[in-house]
Amino acid sequence: MTVQVTCMLLHHASKHLNAHFRNNPRRLLSMSLTSPEAFSIEKHVAIAAVRRACLVTCTVFNQLVRDKTDTLKKEDESPVTVGDYAAQAVINTVLRNAFPEDPIVGEEGADALRQESNARLRERMVSLATNALQEDLIDGEKAQWGLGSHHEHSSEALLKAIDEGSDTGGSNKRMWTVDPIDGTKGFLRGGQYAVCLSLIVNSQVVLGVIGCPNLQIYPANPDEGKGCIFVAVRGQGAFQITLSGTGAIKLPYFPPEKSYVLQSEEPKHTNMPLIKRVADELHLTEWGMDSQAKYCCLARGEGAVYLRMPAPTIGGKQPYEERIWDHAPGSILVEEAGGKITDSEGAPLRFGLGRGMGDNRGFVATVDEELHGRVVSAIKQAQSTEDAKKTKATP
Ligand code: AMP
Numbered sequence: 513m514t515v516q517v518t519c520m521l522l523h524h525a526s527k528h529l530n531a532h533f534r535n536n537p538r539r540l541l542s543m544s545l546t547s548p549e550a551f552s553i554e555k556h557v558a559i560a561a562v563r564r565a566c567l568v569t570c571t572v573f574n575q576l577v578r579d580k581t582d583t584l585k586k587e588d589e590s591p592v593t594v595g596d597y598a599a600q601a602v603i604n605t606v607l608r609n610a611f612p613e614d615p616i617v618g619e620e621g622a623d624a625l626r627q628e629s630n631a632r633l634r635e636r637m638v639s640l641a642t643n644a645l646q647e648d649l650i651d652g653e654k655a656q657w658g659l660g661s662h663h664e665h666s667s668e669a670l671l672k673a674i675d676e677g678s679d680t681g682g683s684n685k686r687m688w689t690v691d692p693i694d695g696t697k698g699f700l701r702g703g704q705y706a707v708c709l710s711l712i713v714n715s716q717v718v719l720g721v722i723g724c725p726n727l728q729i730y731p732a733n734p735d736e737g738k739g740c741i742f743v744a745v746r747g748q749g750a751f752q753i754t755l756s757g758t759g760a761i762k763l764p765y766f767p768p769e770k771s772y773v774l775q776s777e778e779p780k781h782t783n784m785p786l787i788k789r790v791a792d793e794l795h796l797t798e799w800g801m802d803s804q805a806k807y808c809c810l811a812r813g814e815g816a817v818y819l820r821m822p823a824p825t826i827g828g829k830q831p832y833e834e835r836i837w838d839h840a841p842g843s844i845l846v847e848e849a850g851g852k853i854t855d856s857e858g859a860p861l862r863f864g865l866g867r868g869m870g871d872n873r874g875f876v877a878t879v880d881e882e883l884h885g886r887v888v889s890a891i892k893q894a895q896s897t898e899d900a901k902k903t904k905a906t907p
């Protein structure tokens with residue numbers, strides 16, 4: 513089903529894209545990334561951190577398939593690969609060198625890696641992170657961010673860097689969020705995943721950078737290859753560059769595709785039956801994808817809606833509380849590409865509550881305002897139908 517939908521999408525998208533590039537041949541390749549705008553240094557630091565973390569994840573993926581010992585289970589049963597640890601070590605090392613005072617809210621902690629039984633995994637993390645940090649500098653990168661071959665990185669320093677991500681978040685501060693591999697399940701199955709970084713100031717996301725190593729650069733033209741970095745700065749728009757840091761394209765880069773609702777691939781992460789009902793009502797087709805790559809595709813114009821609704825809870829379990837690192841970068845990307853994002857009742861997202869986002873009322877992101885209102889209404893309608901069914905079923 514997903515493959516079919518993807519093929520349909522690529523076919524449809526190619527028509528838009530081909531027309532677009534005929535009229536504007538690589539019009540934005542020369543877009544400057546160096547103008548002295550707000551958060552300019554932060555933007556360059558974040559791009560460097562995400563780009564180098566993507567080097568880690570790509571290396572790990574190529575080896576992981578052959579070596580199952582590179583995967584651990586966390587207490588919540590989600591798979592954590594050596595890639596998550598090494599990518600967070602890279603990002604936090606760069607942030608610590610560039611902005612020593614800034615708190616970091618990161619998904620991973622290094623406790624498991626410190627255990628003697630995980631010595632091999634720890635060594636792999638150190639070698640992967642060190643290699644990525646020591647790569648030669650490219651344009652826009654600075655050695656003082658801990659980059660280049662002159663910097664040594666001890667095992668202890670990298671473990672400490674991972675643990676720098678333990679900040680509790682909050683409302684009146686400047687802080688970074690890090691999700692080193694968002695969509696670990698997608699990563700493990702060779703699908704979409706994302707390396708995600710954002711800067712939040714006083715509860716407002718001001719910068720988001722998302723690396724998607726497995727996303728086509730131009731959906732219409734697979735020959736261009738894969739690997740994108742998405743960047744958004746509050747008030748400055750959103751753009752896409754390649755993983756090698758070139759070819760800036762302003763988003764959305766083709767007229768928004770109005771047929772698809774992007775949702776999780778993983779049924780445990782969302783309420784798929786409810787989303788199906790909303791999609792049917794709005795004559796949209798569901799398109800399943802792991803990670804914040806969904807926000808990136810929406811921002812590019814590849815879908816009409818991103819929809820995530822809390823999965824039904826079983827056996828009196830608490831509903832899942834969404835995390836700020838899973839939505840902060842994607843939300844600014846959608847907004848800066850001209851879209852709108854709220855919870856499913858139309859209220860603003862809350863990034864100042866802590867590591868979590870409070871009561872889970874789902875997420876609605878769209879490329880246009882009018883559609884956003886219609887999605888919120890359709891959700892309300894679908895929920896009352898669901899409630900009515902439940903009441904009828906209760907004896
Ligand atoms: P996605 O790929 O969009 O399904 O989202 C992946 C993210 O979902 C992961 O980074 C997790 O942090 C998060 N996640 C884990 N469990 C749940 C859950 N029960 N409901 C919603 N999101 C979850």
Ligand code: MG
Binds near residue numbers: 694837
């Ligand atoms: Mg995540």
